[in-house]
Amino acid sequence: MKTPLYHHHLQLNGRMVEFAGWEMPVQYSGVVAEHLAVRQRAGLFDVSHMGEFSFAGPQALALLQYLTTNDVARLAPGQAHYSLILNEQGGIVDDIIVYRQGPEQFLMVVNAGNLEKDWHWVLAHNTNHADVVNRSRETALLALQGPAAAAILQPLTEISLADLRRFHCAEAHIGSVAVTIARTGYTGSPGFELFCRSADAGTLWQTLLEVGGAHGLMPCGLAARDTLRVEMAYPLHGHEITDKTTPFETRLDWVVKMEKGDFFGREALLKQRAAGINRTLVGLQMVDPGIPRDGYTVLVGGKPIGFVTSGTMSPLLKKGIALAMMGIQHSAVGTKVSVDIRGKERQAEIVATPFVTPAT
Amino acid sequence: MQIPEDLRYTKEHEWVRVEGKIATVGITDYAQDQLGDVVYVELPEEGEGMSKGDTAGVVESVKAVSDVYAPLSGEVTEINVALKESPETINTDCYGEAWMMKVELSNLDEVDELLTPTQYAAFVAEESE
Numbered sequence: 001m002k003t004p005l006y007h008h009h010l011q012l013n014g015r016m017v018e019f020a021g022w023e024m025p026v027q028y029s030g031v032v033a034e035h036l037a038v039r040q041r042a043g044l045f046d047v048s049h050m051g052e053f054s055f056a057g058p059q060a061l062a063l064l065q066y067l068t069t070n071d072v073a074r075l076a077p078g079q080a081h082y083s084l085i086l087n088e089q090g091g092i093v094d095d096i097i098v099y100r101q102g103p104e105q106f107l108m109v110v111n112a113g114n115l116e117k118d119w120h121w122v123l124a125h126n127t128n129h130a131d132v133v134n135r136s137r138e139t140a141l142l143a144l145q146g147p148a149a150a151a152i153l154q155p156l157t158e159i160s161l162a163d164l165r166r167f168h169c170a171e172a173h174i175g176s177v178a179v180t181i182a183r184t185g186y187t188g189s190p191g192f193e194l195f196c197r198s199a200d201a202g203t204l205w206q207t208l209l210e211v212g213g214a215h216g217l218m219p220c221g222l223a224a225r226d227t228l229r230v231e232m233a234y235p236l237h238g239h240e241i242t243d244k245t246t247p248f249e250t251r252l253d254w255v256v257k258m259e260k261g262d263f264f265g266r267e268a269l270l271k272q273r274a275a276g277i278n279r280t281l282v283g284l285q286m287v288d289p290g291i292p293r294d295g296y297t298v299l300v301g302g303k304p305i306g307f308v309t310s311g312t313m314s315p316l317l318k319k320g321i322a323l324a325m326m327g328i329q330h331s332a333v334g335t336k337v338s339v340d341i342r343g344k345e346r347q348a349e350i351v352a353t354p355f356v357t358p359a360t
Numbered sequence: 361m362q363i364p365e366d367l368r369y370t371k372e373h374e375w376v377r378v379e380g381k382i383a384t385v386g387i388t389d390y391a392q393d394q395l396g397d398v399v400y401v402e403l404p405e406e407g408e409g410m411s412k413g414d415t416a417g418v419v420e421s422v423k424a425v426s427d428v429y430a431p432l433s434g435e436v437t438e439i440n441v442a443l444k445e446s447p448e449t450i451n452t453d454c455y456g457e458a459w460m461m462k463v464e465l466s467n468l469d470e471v472d473e474l475l476t477p478t479q480y481a482a483f484v485a486e487e488s489e
Contacts, residue, residue: 015396030451032397098461223396223423289444291400291420313399315424320400342418342425 001283003048004140004201012219014345019222020113022049027221035315038189039358041216042146042206045225047193048201051115051136055106059130064098064106067125067264069247071257074303075100080184081168083255086265087120090246090272094118094237097184099169107180107195125264128204140201144208145191145228148215153155153192156211157181161192177204177279186225188232189358233283233323235352239294239309240281240323248277249325280307280331284351286320288346295342297323298348305330308339316356320348320356361484362389364483369480370431370473375428375455378471383432386459387419387450392486395421398450403439410436410463412470417460419450432470434463 001022007185009016014025025046027034037043055064064072070083077100085093094114099107110118119134126132146155150161159172159181180195196204209217226236235241240250247256247268256269284292292311297304311322322339331335333352338345367375373391377384392398402418410416410430417428439461439464443449449458465471 026423027396030397032448035422051407225389227422289400290402291425293425315399315422318399 001049002098003046003050004198005046005174005205008202008205009046013223014219014221017222019174020049020111020115022112023130024049024221025219025221028219031221031223031227032315034218035227037216037218038146038187038224038228039310039316040147042144042148042152042191042212043187043218043224044205044212045143045145045220046205047143047225048140048198049112050141051110051112051118051134052134052141052195053108053110053119053137055108055130055131055306057104057131058242060104060106061130063126063130063132064108065260065263067122068096068098069256069263069265070098070275071260071261072098072100072106077102078168078170080169080182081255084246084247084252085118086263086268087243088265088268089244090265090268091243092237092241092245092250093121093243094236095241099180099182101169101180114237136161138198140196140198140204142194142196142201142208143185143187143191144194144212145187146189146217148212148217149191152208152212152215152217156207156308174204175207175232176191177207179204186234187228187358188234188354188356189228190360226310227315230310230312230321230323231316231354231356232358233355235323236310240325245325246272248272249279250281260301278328279306279325280328282324282326282331282350283315283355284308284324284337284348285324285351285355286339286346287350288345288348289320290339290341291320292322292339292341292348296322298326299338299340299345300330300335302345305337314355321355322348328351361393362455363477363481363484366475367455368474370429370474371483372429372431372432372478374428374433376471376474378465381465381468382437383434383463383465383471384459385416385431385461385463386454386481387428388480389454391426391489392454395419395424395426397422398447401443401447401460402451403443404436404438406439408436410434417448419447426462431474432463432465433467434465435465436461438462
């Protein structure tokens, strides 16, 4: 599948790869340059491959409360939150963002790789017939991220971005294009996510690149998106979080609101909490040279006690960093560990995350 | 893509410059382009012996890990230590500053088995189809 910006990516010499069934740009000029652009100036990502489901009507809130772990009732119109969809065992079906656009109007953004699964999940559990529509194909999503994002975007829109707080969204225009501007993103740097109709994506993309050029804006691919999120220790479904890991094992307790009432997976979580949690996600930073990669074994005293779920060379720290799933007794910050990097034990240390503190 | 006329090549995308019994080895322009930003390099030890086809080093980009294979048999006489500090040189000067190792050859006949520039160009064209 191709996003509405496919030809724009080719024009910019984007290196295209297959990702979750989509042909997406993995990089344009280079991962490190794109990563640093987002940390120091601004970057523009096409994330139109992600899915958008709308929920509306009197049953919408109840359905979302049942399907997701965070407390949707706490969201005021124009507000959003990070949340999870769990299965019966408390495993994470997907991590999502829920936007409340009106009293009875919501938008759920899901991962591209889980789009079909999530949609079937929503339909299967929509027993009270909330008004749900899969808007993924008609919706494009651009992420403008970096300390210069507001300076680039403000002259283009009528709303005051200074008044748009983190995890809030507003309806607006960029020129003639109707957009929903959300102060959200997956990079850790300040920025916005812009929803528009697929037909308008090219105009929006072009406008942002033209205006952003003076601010050092660069088009960025999926590779930089990944290194940026690893530096922030943000989880990625299929890596840190999966259908078999629970929020308590992945440090996502903060998006699970047990007190809100019943939701899918709640019983399993209660049981797990009573039984005790025996593994957890940690941040690792290499002491020795080398880059820890997904799947590498983590050892303490020569004994395997965990594995890397995502790893990279941090373009900002210029050191190997990783997220790893570890036995809970070895998860304290400061613990000396080693990583088996192609047969050689390399020294690393458990560190606090995020790995970096981006400029604002 | 550059394929200098005075070098020989392998199907694993190493280049070799043979001067007497000494071979200088690096990775090709095609290889560095495929890898993207190179951020880490592992080299053999000086004095290490190697047989053709052995893993002689590792080149890692942000997203990929790639082994470097010994294109010829012999003993490592020198490694490019500067690469450890600035692996990104591989992206900017793969045939020059970013040479990886020098090997004293133990079997000069193996040189004839390496690809000529024309053969390598044809191989890359086929592989990138």
